[in-house]
Amino acid sequence: MQDLMLPKPLADLAPNTFEYETLPKVKATGFREYDARWLFEKEINLLGIQSLGAGLGTLIHELGKRPDIVVGHDFRSYSASIKQALIVGLMGAGVRVHDIGLAVSPMAYFAQFDLDVPCVAMVTASHNENGWTGVKMGVDAPLTFGPDEMGRLKEIVLSGQTKAREGGGYRYVEGVRERYIADLVKDVKIARPLKVIAACGNGTAGAFAPEALSRLGVEVIPMDDELDHTFPKYNPNPEDMKMLHAMRDAVLTHKADLALGFDGDGDRCGVVDNRGEEIFADKIGVMLARDLSSRHDNAVFVVDVKSTGLFTADPVLQKQGATTHYWKTGHSYIKRHTTDLNAMAGFEKSGHFFFREPYGRGYDDGLVAAIAILKMLDNNPEKSLAELREDLPTTYQSPTMSPHCDDDKKYGIVEKIVTHFEGQKELIGQKVSDVNTVNGVRVTVEDGTWGLVRASSNKPELVVVVESPVSEENRNKMFAEIEQVMAGYPEIGAFNQKL
Template sequence: MLPAPRADLVSNTLEYETTPLVKATGFREYDARWVFEKEINLLGIQALGLGLGTLIREMGKDPRIVVGHDFRGYSASIKQALTVGLMSAGIEVNDIGLALSPIAYFAQFDLDIPCVAMVTASHNENGWTGVKMGVEKPLTFGPDEMGRLKEIVLNGEGKSHDGGAYKYVEGMRERYIDDIASGVSIKRKLKVIAACGNGTAGAFAPEALSRLGVEVIPMDANLDHTFPRYNPNPEDMEMLHAMQAAVKEHGADVSLGFDGDGDRCGVVDDEGEEIFADKIGVLIARDLSALHKNAQFVVDVKSTGLFMTDPVLVENSARTEYWKTGHSYIKRKSHEMNALAGFEKSGHFFFNNPVGRGYDDGLVAAIALLQMLDRNPDKKLSDLRKSLPKTWQSPTMSPHCADETKYGVVEKVVATLSERKEIIGQKVRDVVTVNGIRITAEDGTWGLIRASSNKPELVVVIESPTSEENMKAMFTELDAVLKTQPEVGEYNQKI
């Protein structure tokens, strides 16, 4: 049995090599993420596997699991340590090797295995690692499951059990690509940039898109876990700017950008304009709601207000519910409501039948976008963008705030802003506190402050349907509130 984990170990010591290091803050709302070697060591990962296996048995689930890993210099060793822990808990491990997160989710269906553990730091910078977990396809863990897992691991409650086994599953890459490309044929002549940021998607996205019949220009598709150009995150302006340059250089119809584990998709149109994922969601919702009347959608609180007011969605009798930000939350809510699709501003897209299986998949989202263009042969993507009512949006901005303090800071901010009767010189129209606070002025200008679910940061997003000046004014007012909190640090990017 492993010793109980500790959070205060120093590397290059005897204790570090004989005791699990697990920092408590790595257990987040719906997945687990740590800075490898500083916040968790390999024995800590092994303890996590033992704890996850214990939880699987505690929940009465079939003790079989799919495991995969993303392309980072240390991810294979992380997966191996996790596998040892899972096997010691009596779990049959089915290893699909190098994979995207959606391939791990696909494998649950393809292999008829209930549980999944995908080793990935997603879009986090190098040095981070983590695990996305679930025991009921297509869902992943939420706060309840993560809270219980945290208790089991940190309290040393992991239990050894007979029956552990290991199987390496061959051919999952080909089966996945065949699955998403099957029955999809794009008739329209399209030139598509596949931007991969040297992350895992480079091994999958160019080939998958090519099978649809479009011309694909791979961009940073060679795997390189040092991420030499930029971090593979299609929400970061650095990656979006590179995608813009590629569109203009090649005269492409669209650039599709994928994050480090391929469950998100970012978009730049034929004119080199980035279209934030929530606006892409509105366009796809328009397209799908024309095919499926009275369609239900779920979007996160970071997303544009157009889901409620867009005239095409209104005409198509589409209904939209705003919910908590986070892939696990939107996925679960979409599943519970049997929504046709769920959208997150970060670029997670969730499609239920008949489009998808309910989990987030950047390539399935890309295919839905290309099919939309195929159904509109006389319109460029820029034409579709321009058909949307004009709004002024900020990028997602993230000031640093330690994991230990960020939720307390948000509570104070919510208390302060909830008392406001006016903002940007207007009456406050409504306040939503389902996830941080989203405060809306009379003209529809809104601002959001929430705690990041996966990094030591806050999240700030602004949108105005009336003017850039009001968008900036809202940011100025929210930023002034944040400046009263000494725990809040520098932004990663600002308007």
């Protein structure tokens, strides 16, 4: 008879009490669409993390997967203790744990292949601010969980269905970091002399990126590569304007060819060119798609709904026969759709890049993306990165803008906003030409100007992006119309940044 492992979790336990130290605390909203994230101590305690591990182990058995799992953790002050609690739960559920220690998320995905281990659980809050924790999970490399798996995991954990099993075990695996870096740089040598800023934001990537890029033969100037879990200068997030401005300043100071910025767990890459201009990751994706499709016939790409309309409008991609599919935002969604369509690569505006063979294994890796960008420059030795950017048709983009909205309210609010825009025949004085509701709502008018509203999958926020191929004025008009609609919902709070 299999025994239940832990009491059924509770959502509301006060810290510094007997109950908090003896019962699991798990807030239901921490189970996101494709990973899990909580404010540690406020929304989940260590026994709650142990319940999560037990639930994941139970699900692995339920899915009929071999019960072996790679586990790693990012560089936050509490991540090692989170990982240990997770491991206790996994082992109790009969899973053999292969602990790779401190890691970036793509190193954990690489370890699935390197160690021939089917499952992965990476303890990371990614680019979220300090105080957050979470786990990225998968049982079928290179894929990670989507809504179906996360929904079942949530059900197992919150209903107390975790089951104790025999056969759990633990081993610490050495040498994975060296093999990961060696795998990144094998058969790659950049002939063009390049000076590269490697911006790490004092996050985990500082232990990986400068060394990996140096092995390619380029000159690397490390920036904020000292590991410091207080993140003393800014949160390591290459969509954050503070980090991007620091990258810009470093490029101009050192007269570098570009800056490459990495997020807290190293699976995303942001780019600043030689003139100090940020190139949003979706436009980097267009540039990479141009480069790849020039050497591969009928190339197929997948991009998220936040991405520029150039993927379908760019005349170079059209001439080269490239095809692009817009899909749901989220690393698990794009990763899975890229695999399902046998696409060459997938791109997200947030800086996730997914390269499949022969360039990668299909998972998101900021360093694989960085290497692809350097190879693109090597393939175009007569042009700077700024000149390659200027070769693209001009569009006027916004950054990703995120107003606060509670996790338990945001999806309902977005449903109402979707309904509103589905009923609109005209916006900014033009006819509506397309309404895409695959993920929130992306509404496009006749001249190609579009705006997006969706719920964030990993924070209590909404996401707003606008773009116009015509003018800043039309871009700003689209944002103003969206903002006016959002103003009708008091549940929506202040934006983190605006135009």
